[in-house]
Amino acid sequence: SSELTQDTAVSVALGQTVTITCQGDSLKTYYASWYQQTPGQAPLLVIYGKNSRPSGIPGRFSGSSSGNTASLTITGALSEDEADYYCSSRDTNSDRYVFGTGTKVTVL
Amino acid sequence: EVHLVESGGGLVQPGGSLTVSCEASGFSFSNYAMHWVRRAPGKGLVWVSRIENDGSSTSYADSVRGRFTISRDNAKNTLYLQMDSLGGEDTAVYYCTRDEWEVIQSDYIYYMDVWGKGTSVIVSS
Numbered sequence: 004s005s006e007l008t009q010d011t012a013v014s015v016a017l018g019q020t021v022t023i024t025c026q027g028d029s030l031k032t033y034y035a036s037w038y039q040q041t042p043g044q045a046p047l048l049v050i051y052g053k054n055s056r057p058s059g060i061p062g063r064f065s066g067s068s069s070g071n072t073a074s075l076t077i078t079g080a081l082s083e084d085e086a087d088y089y090c091s092s093r094d095t096n097s098d099r100y101v102f103g104t105g106t107k108v109t110v111l
Numbered sequence: 112e113v114h115l116v117e118s119g120g121g122l123v124q125p126g127g128s129l130t131v132s133c134e135a136s137g138f139s140f141s142n143y144a145m146h147w148v149r150r151a152p153g154k155g156l157v158w159v160s161r162i163e164n165d166g167s168s169t170s171y172a173d174s175v176r177g178r179f180t181i182s183r184d185n186a187k188n189t190l191y192l193q194m195d196s197l198g199g200e201d202t203a204v205y206y207c208t209r210d211e212w213e214v215i216q217s218d219y220i221y222y223m224d225v226w227g228k229g230t231s232v233i234v235s236s
Binding site: 036045053057091097101104 | 146148150155156157158161168170171172206208213215218219220221222223224226227228229
């Protein structure tokens with residue numbers, strides 16, 4: 004089955020920009036979706052498709068992709084953006100799915 | 112308002128069985144495929160299983176295939192995950208989530224747009 008690899012942790016200064024990446028073969032076929040999870044809470048969809056945001060997700064979250072790499076960018080990070088972020092995609096040639104290894108974002 | 116509410120978690124002995132449930136409301140449950148996703152303590156999210164909207168097709172992660180069974184009762188708006196031969200590696204919070212997809216300019220886009228708050232399963236003697 005496919006694997007999606009993310010950096011373990013990144014930090015960003017308050018108000019600055021941070022980009023999280025996700026790499027995997029399935030991303031050559033399918034767009035990634037991105038999920039935010041804070042302690043004790045359910046995951047929250049923040050980006051899907053080429054660069055779509057669900058209703059209620061702030062515009063400082065954006066997504067992009069190229070080849071086998073998907074990226075999530077937070078422009079003007081706020082303290083409330085401190086969380087774990089996971090990419091996910093459908094597995095190539097199957098109806099199974101995979102999540103990335105997760106990135107812990109710290110806002111300094 | 113769209114809601115998913117999991118239940119049925121608890122403490123179970125190694126080798127035991129447990130069934131967790133997810134009750135859906137606020138949308139036409141029978142129109143959507145559904146997933147189970149889990150997160151073990153100190154670990155990341157892991158996809159567990161998926162079932163088509165009518166139950167006609169199911170898929171599983173390698174780590175649970177042959178031990179877990181996903182099912183649904185569309186008349187009751189409820190999703191299930193029967194877990195057998197449980198081991199410590201199955202200790203996790205189990206989330207149900209709704210499958211959504213779109214086709215945009217021939218690109219198929221898949222994502223999980225609604226999540227429950229999860230139910231905790233602890234496998235321990």
